[in-house]
Amino acid sequence: MEDEKTLKTMPRLDESLLTHIPPFSKLGLTEIREILDQASSRRYGEGVAVFSEGGDADRFFMLLDGYIRVIRITETGEQVISLHIPSGQLFGIARALGRDTYPATAVTASEAIILSWPTSLWDRFVIDYDGFSTETYKIVGKRVGEMNMRLVEMATQQVEQRVANALMRLINQTGRKVEDGIEVDFPITRQDLSEMTATTLHTVSRLLSGWEKQGLIKSRRKRIVVTNPHGLMLLSQQR
Amino acid sequence: MEDEKTLKTMPRLDESLLTHIPPFSKLGLTEIREILDQASSRRYGEGVAVFSEGGDADRFFMLLDGYIRVIRITETGEQVISLHIPSGQLFGIARALGRDTYPATAVTASEAIILSWPTSLWDRFVIDYDGFSTETYKIVGKRVGEMNMRLVEMATQQVEQRVANALMRLINQTGRKVEDGIEVDFPITRQDLSEMTATTLHTVSRLLSGWEKQGLIKSRRKRIVVTNPHGLMLLSQQR
């Protein structure tokens, strides 16, 4: 769980890694080259903490491949998953929100490849690269919007709707087409889903069993395939 | 509820209005003068919508006096209060998050005096006034932090704790000292509190009655005085 910092600066990162990613997509190749030359790259195993709540926000990150879960832990030890980050997004950008410690913990939900830069470079990026700031805040805006949606959901919806919603969101954002439907693209347990929807793993298990009987999903250990997205959507909206 | 736009440009707004307010406090008097000269000022009655969810984000606002409630309304017509904004803060800054419509509705929780500028000036402010952007994002960061806290609360705490928390937050952020304690500085109903904490007005009423019997608070219609903040805090933390 401890992340021993083995930051290796890869001698040659391919420019094409970034050319289609929002905060960089408006930049020229030379600029992207500059940015990459200052980045560290690292592979993380599944379930590893990239940074921890309260820690010094000394670096910011870009997820090249894999998935990241942003979690918070309460005084009583319960976990709450506040966000999933798909590949191609910046995260740990405390600096952009005027913070100097990380407000939450980031854990890899699957194997991941992550670029990072020292936070001291943030201001330089903002100044030097046109559009970088604007594009970044669009991402922030989206995340704020998502959090807001979840707040409203938690305040007004029943457990079944919330879990259905969470699952829909997962397959929309991180779904991968498989033969009989769309599969959540990283290992996910009942417990994880319960921590995303403020319920217990038991309730999630019962719901998934029910849905499987209705032919909406198929699931095996840590894997969920949604075979009938439309049916699931109806569930998430009903009432 | 409809707000007929009677935007009057006040001939002389006092510079001292802004000199101690974060995004402006680092600016010189001439810069503040410039900013004020471009602002419209308006008084709003209680319970008036300043802008509405989904509406064109054509202006951004600064609350000079009073309180603003940021609400969202679900398909089924339920309200959820997602934020209270105290005087001295910017709001409706959709532009800062790369949005071109307002993501929520802002309603005055009390009489209010509000400055506003056309959104087109936002970029100009960011460019022209040093530190404006940074200070603004600190505010955004704080709000994101608050939303996150509420998410965790809703996911892990019982109703009693949530309501106690909400009340603590209200008196900390907007409290006004009165003879026998600290009073919430704007009219607030049981319904309002229930919309902040995802419960019903009945449950809130019962809780407040209980707390009053325990000597923690005193309340009359639309007014709540916390007479024993420490005791309330214990409640909000317990378990």
Added chain:
DNA sequence: AGAAAAGGTTGCGCCAGAACAACGTTCGAT
């Protein structure tokens, strides 16, 4: 291979708090 750990299922009892209901109180309008 065998054991242990992690993940998943299912049954059952219980209770916090929602839903429903009826009534009291305060405020503002005329």
Added chain:
DNA sequence: ATCGAACGTTGTTCTGGCGCAACCTTTTCT
């Protein structure tokens, strides 16, 4: 002063889903 609307209280009933428990299945470790 009267009336109606908004706000608040309190009693009773009912249920979603949590807590607890027992057990099964798959994966990982040695």
